[in-house]
Amino acid sequence: MINLILFGPPGSGKGTQAAKIIEKYTLIHISTGDLFRYEMSHDTPLGMQAKEYIGKGELVPDSITIGMLRNKVESHPEAKGFIFDGFPRTIPQAEALDALLTGMETSISALIALEVQDEEIIKRIMLRGETSGRPDDSDESIIRNRIEVYNSETAPVFDYYKQQNKSYSINGIGTIEEIFDHISEVLDDL
Numbered sequence: 001m002i003n004l005i006l007f008g009p010p011g012s013g014k015g016t017q018a019a020k021i022i023e024k025y026t027l028i029h030i031s032t033g034d035l036f037r038y039e040m041s042h043d044t045p046l047g048m049q050a051k052e053y054i055g056k057g058e059l060v061p062d063s064i065t066i067g068m069l070r071n072k073v074e075s076h077p078e079a080k081g082f083i084f085d086g087f088p089r090t091i092p093q094a095e096a097l098d099a100l101l102t103g104m105e106t107s108i109s110a111l112i113a114l115e116v117q118d119e120e121i122i123k124r125i126m127l128r129g130e131t132s133g134r135p136d137d138s139d140e141s142i143i144r145n146r147i148e149v150y151n152s153e154t155a156p157v158f159d160y161y162k163q164q165n166k167s168y169s170i171n172g173i174g175t176i177e178e179i180f181d182h183i184s185e186v187l188d189d190l
């Protein structure tokens with residue numbers, strides 16, 4: 001099994017690259033952001049809880065997020081591997097993911113971080129907000145909060161997997177194909 005974490009700040013291109021990776025490597029793509037947006041659009045209790053945090057650019061609490069992720073992973077017993085996109089975003093999430101995979105007799109193969117500078121991210125997300133319909137993509141102060149939360153709570157996850165010799169950094173500036181080529185180089189060496 002190949003289990004990948006696609007890592008990087010909001011707007012760094014994780015979703016775009018995930019779509020290309022699943023095509024080439026037949027992995028199951030799990031984006032916690034997409035799962036929350038699905039729940040919110042259906043006004044489920046989980047969606048209504050998540051909305052409060054997402055609207056402010058804050059993280060949804062681990063207690064909610066980890067359970068949702070676990071259900072999704074367990075609903076794919078046939079999977080040849082997973083791409084985790086937007087998860088884990090905290091150290092407790094990383095620990096829970098490792099425990100879940102250990103229980104399935106597998107583990108994370110690599111964490112691939114897309115590096116993009118803050119000002120470029122703000123430009124990209126504001127542009128995406130013009131068509132995504134996402135309220136958290138349209139307000140600069142919410143976007144700045146998401147970046148702050150990334151730097152304080154999520155960035156440590158890179159070091160957590162670095163200690164396991166699994167973290168790779170990739171320049172997230174370039175064409176979609178150039179970035180995908182760099183990701184493929186890492187994956188083909190695993």
Ligand code: AMP
Nearest residue numbers: 010032033054058059060065086087089
């Ligand atoms: P994303 O589409 O990955 O940028 O996620 C959009 C929003 O959903 C984030 O700003 C968070 O509020 C929430 N979210 C997504 N994934 C997680 C996670 N792993 N932990 C906590 N909150 C999350």
